[in-house]
Amino acid sequence: MNAARPIGVIGAGTMGAGVAQCLAEAGHEVIVVDPVPGALGAGRERLREGLRLGKQLRRLPSAAPQDALAHVRWTEEVTELSDAEFVIECAPERLALKDKIFGELDVVCRPDAVLTSCTSTVPVERLAANTRRPKRVLATHFMNPAPLKRSVEVVRGPLTSDDTVDRTLEMLAGIGKLGIVVGDFVANRVVLLAVNEAAHVVQARTADPSTVDKIFQECLGHAMGPLATADLIGLDTVLDSLVVLQEYTDDPRFAPSRLLADLVCAGHLGRKTGRGFHSYPTR
Numbered sequence: 001m002n003a004a005r006p007i008g009v010i011g012a013g014t015m016g017a018g019v020a021q022c023l024a025e026a027g028h029e030v031i032v033v034d035p036v037p038g039a040l041g042a043g044r045e046r047l048r049e050g051l052r053l054g055k056q057l058r059r060l061p062s063a064a065p066q067d068a069l070a071h072v073r074w075t076e077e078v079t080e081l082s083d084a085e086f087v088i089e090c091a092p093e094r095l096a097l098k099d100k101i102f103g104e105l106d107v108v109c110r111p112d113a114v115l116t117s118c119t120s121t122v123p124v125e126r127l128a129a130n131t132r133r134p135k136r137v138l139a140t141h142f143m144n145p146a147p148l149k150r151s152v153e154v155v156r157g158p159l160t161s162d163d164t165v166d167r168t169l170e171m172l173a174g175i176g177k178l179g180i181v182v183g184d185f186v187a188n189r190v191v192l193l194a195v196n197e198a199a200h201v202v203q204a205r206t207a208d209p210s211t212v213d214k215i216f217q218e219c220l221g222h223a224m225g226p227l228a229t230a231d232l233i234g235l236d237t238v239l240d241s242l243v244v245l246q247e248y249t250d251d252p253r254f255a256p257s258r259l260l261a262d263l264v265c266a267g268h269l270g271r272k273t274g275r276g277f278h279s280y281p282t283r
């Protein structure tokens with residue numbers, strides 16, 4: 001890959017800030033685009049906090065936080081991605097929004113740029129259909145928190161070229177990640193079923209959220225239970241993802257639980273708002 005060219009990140013939220021951190025720590029020039037008022041400032045803070053935590057947890061001799069931050073440019077203008085080598089889209093999991101973004105990126109970006117999405121559910125062929133470069137479109141499903149996870153689920157579409165997959169794996173290896181290539185999403189089809197079913201269990205008053213998660217941790221040895229996982233992902237993102245999965249699989253098991261929808265409606269989105277299935281002390 002051409003390391004002299006920048007890498008674009010669309011969206012400065014949970015995943016956008018984490019992905020930008022991974023890229024900046026590896027020395028890439030990063031351009032983060034987010035037109036939502038206040039989002040860039042919040043993203044910069046998220047990235048700064050991620051760098052601080054990363055240094056503590058990983059004890060890496062990585063660049064000082066200020067050095068990595070200096071590699072990141074923040075803008076509301078997607079046109080600034082005209083010279084990008086890769087773009088990693090991390091906008092909310094909504095079909096119409098992603099359609100619009102991929103259409104814009106196709107117009108703005110160089111014809112040889114690879115357009116990827118952090119989506120965990122939207123079919124790659126749907127994203128690619130908004131562009132004239134379907135062979136250079138795929139999904140790079142980073143997991144959360146991106147800087148702490150070693151591998152990335154790389155989902156190719158029916159038209160994604162081998163060259164695009166190779167370039168993407170090379171880019172990921174350069175930031176210390178192993179790309180695991182699949183022909184369709186695996187992680188969230190499985191995890192979101194567990195999350196949704198766990199929400200049904202709470203809704204039916206079979207067990208409260210702490211008990212559900214405790215069973216997964218204490219009896220099954222999982223690091224986190226499904227409801228704490230949902231809070232970490234963001235309940236709005238979980239809800240949006242279930243809606244996409246339901247639409248594309250036509251499988252009623254993905255119909256979001258009423259409790260999940262109610263929590264999102266009430267603004268309880270998990271860790272990012274301080275309350276979801278569980279409560280989190282405000283910092």
Ligand SMILES: NC(=O)c1ccc[n+]([C@@H]2O[C@H](COP(=O)([O-])OP(=O)(O)OC[C@H]3O[C@@H](n4cnc5c(N)ncnc54)[C@H](O)[C@@H]3O)[C@@H](O)[C@H]2O)c1
Pocket residue numbers: 010011012013014015016033034035036039089090091092093097101118119120121141142143144232233234237241
């Ligand atoms: N949260 C997770 O654990 C997780 C894990 C893996 C993948 N994902 C996927 O990553 C993507 C982003 O999820 P997230 O959790 O970071 O969401 P988020 O809500 O935390 O952040 C989304 C960001 O996109 C911005 N945005 C909205 N409209 C935009 C536009 N038109 N152009 C650019 N930016 C725009 C918002 O301002 C916000 O900053 C989704 O596709 C989600 O499914 C999320």
